[in-house]
Amino acid sequence: MAAGQLTGPGPAAASGPGGPGERGATGPLSERATLALLLRLRFQVLRNTLRANVLQLVLVILGGVQGSIVAVLAIVGLVALGLLGGDTAGALETRQRTIVVGGLVLTLGWMIVPLITSGVENTLDPRRLARFPLRVGTLLRAQVLVGLTWIPGILTALVALATAAVWRGPAVAVALLCAVPGVLICVVGSRLAASLISTAIASRRIGLRVAVAVVALAVLVLPIGGAIVIGMRAPEPVGGAVDALAWSPLAVIWTAPGLVAEGRPASAVLAIALGLIVLAVLVLAWRASVIATTRTTGDAGGRSVAAGRLGPLRWMPATPAGAIAARSLAYWFRDTRYTRQLVVVPLMPALLILWARIIDQPALAIGVAPLVAGLLPLTMFAGLSYDGTAFAGQLMSPATGRDDRVGRTAAIALIAGPATLVIALVGLGVVGRVDLLPPVLGMSAAVLLGALGVIAVSSALVVVPVPRTGRNPFAGSAGAGMTSIVGSYAVTGITGLLALPALGLGIAAIIIGAGWLGWLALAVGVIEGVALLIVGVRMGGGLLDRRGPEILARLRSTGA
Template sequence: MVATLLRLRFRVLGNQLARSPWQLVGFLFGCVYGLGMLGGVVIGLVLLGSAPLDLASAVVVGVGALVTLGWVLGPILVAGVDTTLEPDRLVTFPMTVDRMMVALTLAGVCGIPGIVTSLATLATVATWVRTPASLAAWVVAAPLSILTAVIASRTMAALAVGLSGGRRFREIAGVLIFIPLVLAGPIIIAVTTGLALNIDTVSVAVEVVSWTPLGAAWAIPAAAAAGDFLPGLVKFLIAVGTVVILWVLWRRALGDALVRPRNAGGAAAKPGALGWFGRVPTGGFGAIYARSLTYWLRDPRYLRQLIVVPLVPIILWFYARGGDALGAVSWSGLLIALVIGIVIYADISYDGTAFGTQLATGVSGRADRYGRTLAAATLALPLTLAGTILPFVFSGEWTQAPAVLGASLGVLGISYGVCAITSAQFVVPVAAPGDNPFKRVPGVTFVQGLAFMGIWLVAIVLSAPSVVTALIAFFTGNAVLGLVAGLIGLVMGAVVFAAGMIVGGRTLDRTGPVLLSRLKAMRNA
């Protein structure tokens, strides 16, 4: 049965890639990236084989612990767990929970991250072949390291889903978990900078980590190479105990999830409670505006974008600390506009097959473009204004405000105009409402990132005249040039916005049925 499920896993993966050429490209890109990373790791491990034992131990144990931590946190913060064999869909198979867990573990090892991690772990033999004792310890430690990483990842996902009382809990958790991802750069830089100031701290930290579940398995060969057999035995027991505890936790969470599947339903609406639909004008524009605004206020897929807004000034201040931090924060409005102005490129993708209901009503493409864009602007415009004006309230440099304000509003208008056209031409794979927040389909992340970066690049290029002029005016203190920059931004933003509404509306009238067929294909993938 385990072999059957593994064959099913690769059959499902092949069908998914066959339906979407771009997803296949993303999958191949991930393979090439993984092989390149693996090649660099193998070269480094070979070189460590002739390095001093202390250095080799610190590098292997430290990096190995970070890899294990990445398996635990990566599914939450980055892309999710590959759920090609999702437990919910296996509940009807005639198999025990333990056998299902074995299949899911092997499926995790057979994915791109699992293959790269496994080969890199096996390549540590080049480092520990230096003594017979360390080589013998490696034979035991390498499988333990791989199992710890994969099972910890599965356990974390199962616990998070199993502990959730329903869809609302998962949505809130998904939004809150997004915060550490946004601040990951500053946090990593702060930690590495602090360690760089005191290099002795690194060896002490690695020694401490070697006694934890994250690093115990990786430290077994190092202890054997140093002749510390008793500490090595204790670390072996810690590693085995970690795998056993994770397996028990995963089994309990998975068993509960299979007996009591996740509640995908939403809360019941009160009779007569129309929400925004009762507060806007009737007609196609009003209905789309109300629906889109409801998404922005309640859908965690949109709320995750809004979380970035209050964090933008923090990030700018962090990277500019020691210099003109307040001056850097003055550009918060520009970055806020650039970030949340692009979100609506996936608006129709977030609709899913519900987009078919809109097509059936005969709403014009222009009404759709205006409704979705103005709903987004209802929140984005006040946030952009606040991010632009508040820094000048504290700095008092009001002569520089027109340049930044005009450029920021221009970026917002240009982003909306570009998205109005591009979102009427293609859709991208996105998470379904209430879906498993830890679900990832191979190749999809690359497609989403490619689409986002392409649209972002177009918006940046169109915004360049006003932004560059605003930067020159800001750093030279030229108030007249600042007014010119602000005017350029407002004019460019208005022109691109108007063009986007017209061209995007006409395009959507023509491509609506095609987009719906693609959405159905993605849903069935």
């Protein structure tokens, strides 16, 4: 490009913190100007999305309010923790254990959310920005800044700083100091998790998928599992486990202030050093994963098959509803946004059942089937949004709204039904309570079919913004994470309420241990679930018939 074509300030030197008015300038921007530009871009996209979509704005506000309430409660709790119990050794120990467990849960939460929701904020997705001349480091810093400047990041930072209120003396300063790497570990960990899962799912290589899953499991589970095993051998199991957890990678940075308060400065220095090493390792892993991601071209569409291989279309009933069911089912195995669920769903119950066995709490293993039954239908929550404007292909056809609801519901039920059954059997088998199968299945049926019914209605009402692959890099799904999380809460809450009769009977049957009550719970659960499903499919189908063109218009405006 010809130098000096356009007059104006020297591009790199004169770009101020805001970096305004550089539109015409050629040449590279400075690091600061680039960061400012990316951040402005991210908030511009957010503002435009929310302005165009009132419902999403409401959900973001609701999410913000809910998060703020949790944060305020946490801060009040931290202050109270600092005031209660004086300076006795017992009080110090309680404080330390609370902070360690709290810090660990916070960090794990940040890392797990991207694994289970797909609507994660991705305005600055490296793959979308790969066509621009940006350094990887700049991109990573921009993503961290985005994480820190949005509601969850701000609230996390506030709570992290508030941990200082627990301590007295020099430990206060140490707590304030450690909050910085602590929050960074949360944000970077979350980004690493998101990057890893998208790489793993998008890859066509099974080996890579397995490797990522194994590494993720090792990083997340092994230290915690190890700590628990160590704790079990200690004279006081729970406390012992927590003390061991204090030195696990994701918690160690939160341990340092308490060590200072206990008068162990050398250990505190070691904890801080370990924490910084953890942060450095996470950053390096994230960087490597981002570089790997930007080298892959988009999303694998699945493998080719021989002509004549119709997949589910071969055996589904040859009706409009059957076609939609077959198409949905094919997407479960070919679209990464669905496949994600198939990766996570077996993982979670496996962990819960294992956990139930380790800490000897059979209730966890008993409850896992209804839990999974309630979670699986949530994928349909954004079903129409995942279709995007491809929904037009269905709207062109004479398929009715009810055909659509029946087809999509059948596809999920075909996966979720057997999965729930297997999980119930395994869970109960592991804790030796197969006699509880009827009430557990009754509760699961009510929750599964009820959730499908609720979502058959809600997904015809609400179009959630979701990530698209291979689209305009700036057509963002800003704030999507919050929308899908709050929306999922709402659906789960309504399902829980509607399924209450079956849930109540089931729990009563388990507690009382009366066999006939269990069979009653099974009957009530199935009947209630089927009724909810039929009502939901009818209502949702009617909505879809009336609102089809409007839904397509919404899909056009949110994505493609």
